[in-house]
Amino acid sequence: MLKKIQDCVIIGSGPAGYSAAIYASRADLHPILFVGFQPGGQLTTTTSIDNYLGFPAGISGIDFMENCKKQAERFNTLIIDQSVTNVFLSNQKGGIHRIFFEKEKECLKSRGVIIATGSSPKFLGIDREKELIGLGVSFCATCDGFFHKGKEVAVIGGGDTALEEANYLSKICKKVYLIVRKNYLRASKILQSHISKRNNVNVLFCSNITKIIGNDFLEGIKIFNHENKTITTLLISGLFIAIGHIPNTEIFKNKLDLDDRGYVIVKKGSTMTNKPGVFAAGDVQDPNYRQAITSAGTGCMAALDLERYLYHEKME
């Protein structure tokens, strides 16, 4: 039986959402969690997670997120298999927020909201890209670089993220091709200077990927140079797509302070947004680290921040 006014509604079912749910339910906040368009979040698209603490043999992304769900259910989190379609966020301290779902027919009222809607990596939009995620195609060098130790890989993109990925990979891989669409790099000068010092990074300007080669796993790519109109085949074991992420904040536009890229702005060292009782955790507020463990960490912080907020509200 649902209360008339909830204490904690969590939007999102990635590591941030489930971590917040576990902490909030153990603090008797009876959280309700909305699963959204991607049950389990981004990790469900990866075959193996090898960098999350506590899994010495690694674990598949689907198994990991299934475990997170079971753990949240064990403490009686109510999980709703729907997307939030709209929110009304109160400006008042102690105010009641409204969370709409199922095409605005229904609405939950809650004193506290934890936004854990994550982000989505941008795709190139070419054949085999999605099928080979975790089988050579990756969106995260820190996560998957290790599998390509001593091998040749390519990074796509010319911004800060792409250069950071290329820099990281250059320390463990034999050779890194940095494939850049334009004839210049958008990344900061300092990152460009780091890359220019790595003699195993080969920057290919004016180039687009036209084909991903490989059936069961990535074997190579074809590159078209639109300046000299040549096609080159690169035999690589890893393709790191670093052309950006889009935070899933469409429903929060004009309702919450977002930065110019759309990430939720939180107060430094906390998960507090500019609306009282509304907290944000995970990739949706983090353009920088974007890891499962940092998302789970900030999910925990959001639940603790909300618990303290509600406690102070009661005391006042």
Ligand code: FAD
């Ligand atoms: P997400 O995992 O992005 O989850 C967001 C959730 O919000 C989803 O459940 C979605 O359905 C939900 N949602 C969105 N909008 C709504 C809405 N309107 N209503 C309700 N719900 C909504 N990190 C690692 O640490 N190790 C790895 O090995 C690793 N591998 C990766 C491999 C791939 C292919 C990718 C793409 C990422 C990988 N990452 C890895 C990064 C990691 O997946 C993310 O950092 C992490 O999942 C972010 O967690 P999150 O909870 O913030 O958001």
